[in-house]
Amino acid sequence: MSTKKVISGNYTAAYASMLCRAQVVPAYPITPQTTIVEKIAEFVASGQMKAQYINVESEHSAMAACISAALTGARTFTATSAHGLVLMHEMLHWAAGARTPVIMANVNRALAPPWSGWADHTDSMSQRDTGWLQIYCSSNQEVLDTLILCYKVCEQPDIMLPAMVNMDAFILSHTSEVVDVPDQKEVDDYLPKFDPEYTLDVDDPRSFGTLAFPQSWYMEWRYKIQHAHDLAAKRLVDEAKAFEKHFGRPWGGLIEEYRSKDAEIILVTMSTIASTTKDVVDSLRDKGRDVGLVRVKSFRPFPTKDLREALGHAKVIGVADRSHTYGNEGPLFTEVKGALYNHDRRPPLVGFTVGIGGRDVLDTTIEGLYDRLEKVADGEAYKEVTWIDLIGDEEEVV
Amino acid sequence: MKEIRFHGRGGQGAVIASNILANAAFLEGKDVQAFPFFGVERRGAPVTAFTRLDDKPIRIKYFIYNPNYVIVMDESLLKAVDVTAGLKDPGIVVVNSKRTPEEMELSQYKVATVDATSIALDNDLGSKVAPIVNTVMLGAFAIATGEVKLDSILESIPDRVPVKAEENTKACQTAAEKVVLHW
Numbered sequence: 001m002s003t004k005k006v007i008s009g010n011y012t013a014a015y016a017s018m019l020c021r022a023q024v025v026p027a028y029p030i031t032p033q034t035t036i037v038e039k040i041a042e043f044v045a046s047g048q049m050k051a052q053y054i055n056v057e058s059e060h061s062a063m064a065a066c067i068s069a070a071l072t073g074a075r076t077f078t079a080t081s082a083h084g085l086v087l088m089h090e091m092l093h094w095a096a097g098a099r100t101p102v103i104m105a106n107v108n109r110a111l112a113p114p115w116s117g118w119a120d121h122t123d124s125m126s127q128r129d130t131g132w133l134q135i136y137c138s139s140n141q142e143v144l145d146t147l148i149l150c151y152k153v154c155e156q157p158d159i160m161l162p163a164m165v166n167m168d169a170f171i172l173s174h175t176s177e178v179v180d181v182p183d184q185k186e187v188d189d190y191l192p193k194f195d196p197e198y199t200l201d202v203d204d205p206r207s208f209g210t211l212a213f214p215q216s217w218y219m220e221w222r223y224k225i226q227h228a229h230d231l232a233a234k235r236l237v238d239e240a241k242a243f244e245k246h247f248g249r250p251w252g253g254l255i256e257e258y259r260s261k262d263a264e265i266i267l268v269t270m271s272t273i274a275s276t277t278k279d280v281v282d283s284l285r286d287k288g289r290d291v292g293l294v295r296v297k298s299f300r301p302f303p304t305k306d307l308r309e310a311l312g313h314a315k316v317i318g319v320a321d322r323s324h325t326y327g328n329e330g331p332l333f334t335e336v337k338g339a340l341y342n343h344d345r346r347p348p349l350v351g352f353t354v355g356i357g358g359r360d361v362l363d364t365t366i367e368g369l370y371d372r373l374e375k376v377a378d379g380e381a382y383k384e385v386t387w388i389d390l391i392g393d394e395e396e397v398v
Numbered sequence: 399m400k401e402i403r404f405h406g407r408g409g410q411g412a413v414i415a416s417n418i419l420a421n422a423a424f425l426e427g428k429d430v431q432a433f434p435f436f437g438v439e440r441r442g443a444p445v446t447a448f449t450r451l452d453d454k455p456i457r458i459k460y461f462i463y464n465p466n467y468v469i470v471m472d473e474s475l476l477k478a479v480d481v482t483a484g485l486k487d488p489g490i491v492v493v494n495s496k497r498t499p500e501e502m503e504l505s506q507y508k509v510a511t512v513d514a515t516s517i518a519l520d521n522d523l524g525s526k527v528a529p530i531v532n533t534v535m536l537g538a539f540a541i542a543t544g545e546v547k548l549d550s551i552l553e554s555i556p557d558r559v560p561v562k563a564e565e566n567t568k569a570c571q572t573a574a575e576k577v578v579l580h581w
Contacts (some may be wrong), residue, residue, distance in 0.1 A: 006421045174432035272459035360460045
C-alpha cells in the first residue's frame with residue numbers, strides 16, 4: 001500500500017533511491033542538494049536502507065565511484081547540483097561512454113559568479129552532450145516516479161545509459177508537496193534486480209574502457225550510444241504505460257500537451273514554469289484566448305517527432321528557457337526551432353530567456369509571454385529572443 | 399486558495415512551522431505546499447517561509463506576494479521587515495508579543511497576539527535568547543484563523559519536530575488557550 005506524505009523534493013529523491021534499492025551511493029553535499037544525501041545517510045545509518053554510502057572528496061570522485069560500482073553490477077545513485085554537476089563533467093562523459101546506468105538527481109541551480117543558490121538550468125544544459133538521459137520534473141511526485149522509471153529503462157541490456165533527473169532548486173528541492181510514496185513491495189514488483197551481462201569481476205576478468213583506433217570501432221561504439229537513446233525514447237513511453245498500470249497514475253510521454261491541440265498560440269517550456277503555466281492557460285482560455293502549453297519533459301532523448309506533431313498546427317510558438325547559451329539563445333529554443341525546420345509548415349518561433357538565477361516566474365510573467373505571442377500572431381514585428389523581467393529594459397541594462 | 403507567510407529569525411523554526419501547517423491541512427484533505435526563502439542562512443537573521451492550502455490541486459510555483467495571513471514569530475521583526483507587505487484585506491496578523499492586539503501598531507488589520515516566548519520557555523523549548531516558538535505560533539494561528547483544526551496541528555507535531563514532541567504539543571495547546579484576538 002502506498003502512503004501519501006507531505007515531503008520536499010529532496011526527501012522524495014532520497015525515498016526513491018531507497019525504494020529502488022540503490023546499493024552504492026557515493027555522494028558529496030552541495031546546496032541545495034544536501035538534504036537528499038543527508039536523508040540517505042540517515043536511512044543507511046539506521047539500517048532501513050541496505051547500501052554502501054561512500055563519503056568522497058569531490059563530485060568528480062562521486063561519479064567515478066558510481067561508474068566503478070555500476071561496472072561491478074551494483075545499482076548506484078547519487079545527487080548533485082550546480083558546481084557539483086559541472087565538476088563531474090568529465091566523468092559524465094565516461095559514465096555514458098562506459099554504458100553504466102548510473103541514476104542521478106540533479107537540483108537545477110545557477111552557476112557563479114555572481115554566487116546564486118537559486119533555480120536555473122545552466123548546470124544541466126551544459127551537460128547536454130555527455131550522453132546522459134535528461135528528464136526535467138515539474139512536481140515532487142514526478143521526481144519520485146521518474147527516478148523509478150529511469151532505473152527500469154536505463155538498466156535494460158539494449159539501453160545501459162545513465163540518467164539525470166532534474167528538479168528546480170528550492171521550487172521543488174525545498175518545497176513540501178503531497179507525494180504518493182509506494183511501498184517496497186510495489187516497487188520490487190515493478191523494478192527487477194540489476195543484472196548486467198558483463199561485469200568487473202576478478203574471477204572472470206575483462207577489459208573496460210580500453211583504446212579504440214580510428215579504423216577500429218570507436219565510431220561504432222559511439223553510434224551505439226545514439227541508437228540506445230533512440231531506443232530509450234520509445235522505451236520510456238512503453239515503460240510509462242506499464243508504470244501507470246502498476247502504480248495507478250500516469251507518467252505520460254516525452255512531452256506533455258496541455259490544451260494545445262486546438263490552440264493557435266503555444267508556449268513550450270520545461271520544469272516548474274510549465275506547472276504555473278497550466279493555471280495561466282486555464283485563466284486565459286476562460287477569457288476566450290486561444291492559448292496552450294507543450295512541456296518538454298525529456299530533453300535527452302530530444303522529442304523531435306513528438307514536437308513536430310504537437311506544434312505543427314500552431315500559428316505562433318514561444319519557447320521559454322530557464323538558461324542561456326551565451327553568444328546565441330536559450331538551448332530549448334534552438335532545439336525546438338531545429339525540430340520544426342524540417343516540418344512542411346514553419347510557424348514563427350519566439351525565444352524568451354526567463355527566471356535566470358532564480359528570478360521568480362509568476363503567473364503574470366507567463367501572461368506577458370502570451371501577450372507578446374498574440375501580437376506576433378497578429379502580424380506585428382518581433383525580436384527573435386528577449387530576456388524577460390530584467391530590471392530596466394534590455395538597452396538600459398547594458 | 400489560502401496563502402500564509404511566516405516571518406521568523408533563523409533558529410525559531412519558521413521553516414518547520416510552514417511544514418507542520420501544510421501537513422495539518424493535508425490531513426484535512428487539502429492540497430498543500432510549504433517552502434522557505436533561503437538567503438544566507440544564519441542564526442538570528444530574518445527568515446521567511448510560506449504555506450499554500452487549497453481544495454483543488456495547487457499548480458503555481460512561485461513565492462507568495464499577497465498572503466491571507468501573516469505569522470510574526472519575533473516582535474522585533476516588526477521594525478526590521480515590512481511584515482504586512484501585500485497582505486490581503488481583510489488579512490490577519492498573528493504576532494508573538496506580550497502586548498495586546500490593541501497595543502500593536504497594526505490597526506488596519508485584524509491582529510491576534512500570543513506571548514509565545516514565555517510559553518516556549520515554560521515548556522523548555524529553546525533558550526531565553528533563542529526561544530523556539532514555531533509550534534506555539536501554530537496553536538495561536540489555528541484559533542485566530544480557523545483555517546485548520548488545532549487537532550490537525552497537534553497530530554502533525556510529533557512527525558515534524560526533531561525533538562521534544564510532548565513539550566511542543568503542550569505549548570501549542572497553551573497558545574490556543576491564551577491567544578488574544580481583536581476584531
